[in-house]
Amino acid sequence: MDFPDIHSFNQIYDCIVIGAGIEGSSTAYRSAKLGYKTLLLEQFCLPHSRGSSHGPSRLIRFAHSKMRYAEMMPEMYDVWNRLEEESNTKLFQKTGLLIVGRPSNNVVAERVKVLKAMKTPYEELTHPQGLQRHLPDATFGPDAIGCIDKMALVVRADKCLKCFQDQFVAHGGILHDEEKVLEILPGTLVTVVTNKGKYRAKSVAITAGPWSSKLLNPIGLEPPIKVWRVNVCFFKERSIGTYSKWPVFIDSTDSGFVCGFPSNDYPGYMKMGYHHLWKEVDPDERDYKIHGESQVDIEFLKKYVRRHFPGLEAEPAIVETCMYTCTPTEEIIIDRHPVYSNIVYACGLSGQGFKLAPIVGKMLCEMAYGKQTSYDITPFTLKSLLARSKSKL
Ligand SMILES: Cc1cc2nc3c(=O)[nH]c(=O)nc-3n(C[C@H](O)[C@H](O)[C@H](O)COP(=O)(O)OP(=O)(O)OC[C@H]3O[C@@H](n4cnc5c(N)ncnc54)[C@H](O)[C@@H]3O)c2cc1C
Secondary structure, three states: OOOOOHHHHHOEEEEEEEOOOHHHHHHHHHHHHOOOOEEEEOOOOOOOOOOOOOOOEEEEOOOOOOHHHHOOHHHHHHHHHHHHHHHOOOOEEEOOEEEEEOOOOOHHHHHHHHHHHOOOOEEEEOOHHHHHHHOOOOOOOOOOEEEEEOOOEEEEHHHHHHHHHHHHHHOOOEEEOOOOEEEEEOOOOEEEEEOOOEEEEEEEEEOOHHHHHHHHHHHOOOOOOEEEEEEEEEEEEOOOOOOOOOOEEEEEEOOEEEEEEEEEEEOOEEEEEEEOOOOEOOHHHOOOOOOOOOOHHHHHHHHHHHHHOOOEOOOOOEEEEEEEEEOOOOOOEEEEOOOOOOEEEEEOOOOOHHHHHHHHHHHHHHHHOOOOOOOOOHHHOHHHHHHHHHHHO
């Protein structure tokens, strides 16, 4: 262990952000852009693929089941567009999103209601032929219905993360990677102890993704979050380009959601994930003992591809790993410490945190600096989540 840096301890930051995933990088970017003296600490050497924000792509969409997320989207699109302009980097591909449902579930009806209320362009598809028009080389079955969210985009995840971090530094922020936070000592000035030094700040934002409980529990916060290992599979096209021009799709099968992206991340390979939480892990042992174990999500996807995507080889050619950090209702937590209001945090992003990062960052900054939040924070607090989780049991 290095000796603590006395100069760092004498400096007082306005905010220290812990964790440089998409939530922390967006928070730090906003804080520095507002002119606050901000330090962003990341335990691993950047870039890394051990958290939840890495990889080539993520989806941004209006088609949510809950209005409170859809209502944030217009501002979200604005921030993402601004980031693209500021960094002069192409971050998006406009693809649209095809939601596939069955008469036995109300997935399509729920999304259509939200799309209509948001007055955003969409199309309802009441017959399987309608779906085939949008994804001709897939068959979703005779009872499939759907809708298209025409505003949905694929974002280049790794590039977005880097752009937030680069712009943070460009606005005067200080980024330390390879520096792990070991302890947070609350107070009017919060002390943050790392493996390399000690720092003080007027506020701290904790955005540690799958590692959140490890930092929140010692300061008395126990959000009900679980960390799940997820396999992301890439299936090879039999004829290159078959699935490159089509929308992202989310199919709500009777056994859970399958999500597929056009074959552009790695040309010739279509990305698919199955939203089925089967492998709870400690984030520091994500891949431990996994080899040789039958992987439920991969086996499911192989059968799914065989059945619905004749233009793909049914054995995944590439498998990448990521982690979801989920709450029991799969709703996100953005809150402040009930005793130390200068400690704020976001966790349990439940597989939907990438697109939300600009707003998560904005709200964390507003709370850290004692301002009114732009959106009603009540539904995102730990207290609300615990109440909703109880009523669900
Ligand atoms: C397969 C997959 C597909 C997804 N698809 C979508 C999608 O299409 N759309 C969407 O909106 N969302 C999607 N998500 C969800 C989204 O990617 C996550 O919600 C989001 O990336 C979470 O970001 P985070 O910053 O909270 O966590 P992370 O990215 O894990 O960042 C946390 C960071 O904190 C650091 N850290 C932890 N502890 C410490 C410490 N003690 N000291 C210093 N640093 C520390 C970690 O090293 C890490 O870098 C997907 C997720 C997965 C896994």
